[in-house]
Amino acid sequence: QKEVEQNSGPLSVPEGAIASLNCTYSDRGSQSFFWYRQYSGKSPELIMFIYSNGDKEDGRFTAQLNKASQYVSLLIRDSQPSDSATYLCAVNAGNNRKLIWGLGTSLAVNP
Amino acid sequence: KAGVTQTPRYLIKTRGQQVTLSCSPISGHRSVSWYQQTPGQGLQFLFEYFSETQRNKGNFPGRFSGRQFSNSRSEMNVSTLELGDSALYLCASGLGLQLNEQFFGPGTRLTVL
Numbered sequence: 001q002k003e004v005e006q007n008s009g010p011l012s013v014p015e016g017a018i019a020s021l022n023c024t025y026s027d028r029g030s031q032s033f034f035w036y037r038q039y040s041g042k043s044p045e046l047i048m049f050i051y052s053n054g055d056k057e058d059g060r061f062t063a064q065l066n067k068a069s070q071y072v073s074l075l076i077r078d079s080q081p082s083d084s085a086t087y088l089c090a091v092n093a094g095n096n097r098k099l100i101w102g103l104g105t106s107l108a109v110n111p
Numbered sequence: 112k113a114g115v116t117q118t119p120r121y122l123i124k125t126r127g128q129q130v131t132l133s134c135s136p137i138s139g140h141r142s143v144s145w146y147q148q149t150p151g152q153g154l155q156f157l158f159e160y161f162s163e164t165q166r167n168k169g170n171f172p173g174r175f176s177g178r179q180f181s182n183s184r185s186e187m188n189v190s191t192l193e194l195g196d197s198a199l200y201l202c203a204s205g206l207g208l209q210l211n212e213q214f215f216g217p218g219t220r221l222t223v224l
Contacts, residue, residue: 032210042202043215044154057134064159088154092210097167099210 003027004091006102014110019076021105026070029067033065033072036088038104044088048074079109113138115216117206123222130217136183138205143185144213145177148199157200158183159209180189189221197223 003026013019021035032051036044047077049064050056050072062075076083087106093100116135124130136143145157156169160179177187189196199220204212 032144034210041224043218045215046211049211090154092213097159097208098169098209099154100156 002063004087004089006087006105008103009106010108011105012078012108012110015079015081016042017033017102017109018055019077019079019083019107019109021074021076021087021089021107023072023091023098023102024070024092025072025089027071027091027093027100028067029072029093030067030070030091032092033063034063034075034090034092035072036090037083038086038088040085076107079107080111081111084109115202115214117136117200117202117216117219119218119219120217121222124192126192126194128192130192130221131186131188132200132221134185134187134202134204134216136185136202137206137214138204139157140204140214142205142208142213143179143183144205145185145187146201146203146204146215147171148201148218149197153203157187162189166208186188194223197221209210 005032006024035048038044048063056063060077089102089103090099116211118133142161144159148154159167163179174190179185197219201218203215
């Protein structure tokens with residue numbers, strides 16, 4: 001079992017809808033959680049990070065963390081075609097600086 | 112401010128050869144982390160350098176090595192290349208040691224034939 005799991009997708013949503021991306025992790029000691037976006041042929045870019053249980057909002061993006069369920073999600077409101085990319089979840093256990101990555105979820109926003 | 116640069120961008124090697132990849136971080140950044148990205152395994156952490164010292168190392172064989180120079184530029188070396196080493200190698204630059212401050216370079220695409 002991979003330490004960080006994501007549905008590979010593709011997740012397809014219409015323009016203007018809410019896209020919901022999910023990530024589960026196996027290490028209960030994990031302390032910090034990151035969402036990266038990677039366009040095809042490009043490198044990852046950080047869009048959100050969250051450390052505490054609950055929601056964290058930044059513009060159209062909301063990260064949700066539930067440590068008891070070992071679950072972190074990313075919601076994208078008012079999805080745009082430019083949001084079409086692979087979204088990578090990364091987790092850090094805190095005892096070192098290594099990030100453990102999921103394989104990513106491919107999101108397609110259809111005009 | 113210039114971003115992270117990686118050279119070369121593309122590389123083709125044959126099995127058994129060795130390769131050196133270079134990463135120049137954003138000016139003023141002192142942390143450089145290296146990752147390997149493949150379709151099957153995703154992103155995997157190789158190692159991290161801060162102020163010329165290796166701070167963390169991933170679970171890769173000893174054929175993978177790296178170093179950081181006093182100007183924060185970093186190199187990674189892979190000796191005795193194997194077909195499975197074909198991947199996108201990414202470096203990430205950071206001002207300090209905060210994981211939420213990493214900026215990735217464009218990567219080096221290595222193909223081993």
